[in-house]
Amino acid sequence: MTAGADHHVWPASTRVGPDGVVSVGGVRLTDLAAEHGTPAYVLDEADFRARARGYRVAFTEAFAPLGVPVDVYYAGKAFLSVAVARWAHEEGLRIDTSTGGELAVALRAGIPGADIGLHGNNKSDAEIDRALAAGVGRIVIDSTAEIDRVAAAVRRRAEAGPAVARPGRDPEAAVRAPVMVRVTTGVHAGGHEYISTAHEDQKFGLSIAGGQALAALEAVLARPELELVGIHSHIGSQILDPSGFAVAARRVLELRAELAARTGHLVPEVDLGGGFGIAYLAGEVPLDPVRTAKDVAGVVEETCARLGTPVPRLSIEPGRAVVGPTTLTLYTVGTVKPVTVDVAPTAPGAPGDPGEPGDGTGAVTTRTYVSVDGGMSDNLRPALYGARYTAAVVSRAVGTQTVRARVVGKHCESGDIVVHDVDLPQDIAAGDLLAVPATGAYGRSMASNYNHVPRPPVVAVRDGGARVLVRRETEDDLLALDLG
Template identity: 75%
Template structure:
């Protein structure tokens, strides 16, 4: 191949909004030259564009408020902390008018440490511990999302013991299949989340909640998957939830006041891909809710949604240093070709998604302009696994070499959240950039951190 690398110029749907490329090919984000950042803070490093995060968070809130305000109801946008959560990020989200969705005691602890008001926090989880439930009640969370019939009684008993009335939603499975991979499609019945509408467990759980005076049934919750690029699934799921809501009202006289339509809005990972537009999705979802409620003769509920990846994913790049560069001849039926293996100083410990479910990414050299021509490359990590692939296939400059800085965009979601210490590699820092300044949100782990956990 002799083409220019596909990411020159850098695709704006993949890279943070403040990304710029200088005449010498070096890249800056938030006014910070990545070469200077790497020299001071080392690599690998997650680099997060604060202004872009705030812009995307604000954009979601404004788009959904506008769309649902037009049909006469209110909407809450919860930032899905599982994508990436730190105290600073939680504060930014709240400052931009969002609430925080948590899925574990650890995420709840971060939100509380950030000063997020309890009633602006939700707690999910298919297997919450007694400690997590008690802490959520003590913090006064705005909603506990019940995920099983057993949990109805567990939460009610905990609320009675604490002397409070627990606000709960019941998570249901709508049968709508959406998302990029079986592992991230979460609304089909044969999986661990929620209670089936079709099987009758959802209605049973809702009635059970109404039967416990220590529980306040806030609403019905669903989540149909992740990395969704077609908005039609949200409308189908909304219809099934609203029909369930109406059926519960017919049986009990109780019309729940809120429905949560989840998140899962997809982003671009490869050049040419188009992310799901929040403004368009909001309008389509609002129209579907209004139409179904009119058809059923029920009032329009308050609505909540939970974007995570779509807010933080595109705001962040992972910056690596290139080490070994190795050309490998690959034999195929129609002939042989050479793939250049480019090894970097991170890998599956800082981005598990390619190994976990074949996620695809792009990459670019960000420290200089490459020479003429390009090579077909595979970016790999330093771990003792042949599946330790960061980018499966990308065009890089033909003269890519040790010492180059290479950045992988769209790693804000699940990169740091899923990071591990495999091979006892310390996890990278998360560095926020804005207006030419660098702030450490999460510091780099050290070998001393690893050894401190080893009590011998």
């Protein structure tokens, strides 16, 4: 699983033993299932740390010749726990949060406020107040109305008592909130419309083309309660073509120069977002951090030279690229059911569901449905926007005879599909362990209790040992919320 066309898909420490049993982090998945049950998210700690460190080193080295530092933010929305936040911070990353809950986890992990960012398109007053109380390094403004709301929160704090300056900042800034303004560049990148976040018709940010972004930046500068520390951009998610970053970087840097020309204020930092893509299927190639960092540095240097402005401090957010490939979801197979399928008479290679069998003749065929003990409650992405995954039997040796299968969950929805289309052993049967890789990002974060199914645990593996980071929910947990 680590040398073939799918080696990018599985955690780095994945190995297949002589008996066919797969191990991750030196732990046999059969042993892990016996101790912790299934479904379970299995996270390779060493792989996580290596990926986090790799992004920090790649961007630091790429921008070192330009004489500016780079901050790498770990995307809390992808997956966040106390231990994971600590790992990311220990490897030199800051933590990006988008809700009060994510902020609470980062603070519980002991992350200094200055190393935390808060963004989101609809922050509550309580979230803004908590961010200010924690001394977060930046609040990302997402609308013009939020400018007034953050300024009002600062005034409330000032009236409540004297502010304390944070280390490394101007004492006069103690009574101001450090903010960035999120802008949309018109660059549309990513694997699905719902996860492409920089085109104009969507809920995030303020448009450069429409003049909203410049007006918001000027409005921030006019508020004594706010300290404008940067401009924030994010062009999408699951990006495998880095060319979009170049276009977006030029537009953000041009906006920075225009603001300086109009106001005399040169914004010190630019965040170019991230959303770097990962491999989900065999043959897919993720973005290379080293090459991407060099490409971004080249564009930033060239654009700033053309504009006659100094190179700003840079920050990036790799997104799912840090945690996504480090985790697999382990299931136990239950019902295996062959289903007769009428094949639509479409031309071979025509657009459509890649999971549909067919030869273009309109013939009748059989699809094997493999049901597992989880489903859309632990991985919503396939049902939400058709995300594609692969799967493999990991509890025994398998033969060369395979069957085309669809892996489905146990929930009361026909759209409860975990893997649309995959070749599995012809003799797959109840009791087999099935693993779905690349579920570290958004699997546990989007998990629900649909059908009152408790959410799975997150188990970290490393050097032959396993420990639970987030325990399995129980029925008692579910019933504790029901007041009768």
